[in-house]
Amino acid sequence: GDSVTQMEGPVTLSEEAFLTINCTYTATGYPSLFWYVQYPGEGLQLLLKATKADDKGSNKGFEATYRKETTSFHLEKGSVQVSDSAVYFCALKGNQGGKLIFGQGTELSVKP
Amino acid sequence: DAMVIQNPRYQVTQFGKPVTLSCSQTLNHNVMYWYQQKSSQAPKLLFHYYDKDFNNEADTPDNFQSRRPNTSFCFLDIRSPGLGDAAMYLCATSRDGGSYEQYFGPGTRLTVT
Numbered sequence: 001g002d003s004v005t006q007m008e009g010p011v012t013l014s015e016e017a018f019l020t021i022n023c024t025y026t027a028t029g030y031p032s033l034f035w036y037v038q039y040p041g042e043g044l045q046l047l048l049k050a051t052k053a054d055d056k057g058s059n060k061g062f063e064a065t066y067r068k069e070t071t072s073f074h075l076e077k078g079s080v081q082v083s084d085s086a087v088y089f090c091a092l093k094g095n096q097g098g099k100l101i102f103g104q105g106t107e108l109s110v111k112p
Numbered sequence: 113d114a115m116v117i118q119n120p121r122y123q124v125t126q127f128g129k130p131v132t133l134s135c136s137q138t139l140n141h142n143v144m145y146w147y148q149q150k151s152s153q154a155p156k157l158l159f160h161y162y163d164k165d166f167n168n169e170a171d172t173p174d175n176f177q178s179r180r181p182n183t184s185f186c187f188l189d190i191r192s193p194g195l196g197d198a199a200m201y202l203c204a205t206s207r208d209g210g211s212y213e214q215y216f217g218p219g220t221r222l223t224v225t
Binding site for chain 1: 216
């Protein structure tokens, strides 16, 4: 079945450092891909999405490109801030229904 | 602003005492989902409604039930909460089919004493 694998956390960075969180997926057909962010004690917020190969999703300085050849959707940000500290979830939505398949989440901690 | 609202944000119940969590939405989405999320884990889908059609996940315990009286509201009923049911419960909505994303509410933190 469909699955998503993220790099394990926690990831600890200094403010203004470059961020990469790796995400790879296994799916049949052409899934849609998402990154969600969860701040402590809150629900999930959609950060960005891509619906077809080579699409780049971007929001709030974060970017991810749908790479079908490597089945990847890595999240990047050029300069992180303390306020980016949160848990990040990569997810896919297959062609056969609305069910979201989540990765295990990656906790990011940004230090001043 | 259109949104997904969950009440209460924090709920404390006693072991075995039925509890109901509520979710409402102003997005007019026809699909509503309930997830359970335990610490440091990804959300786990319990069930969802596609309009009035109820879809249960195979591994959702019978202790969990849901009602959707209209498009805007959806309820999660836990008939006899156990200590293992303490978790964050997340409601989400989406348009039907395709690549539409899910919009999540802020969650209800359930404590079982």
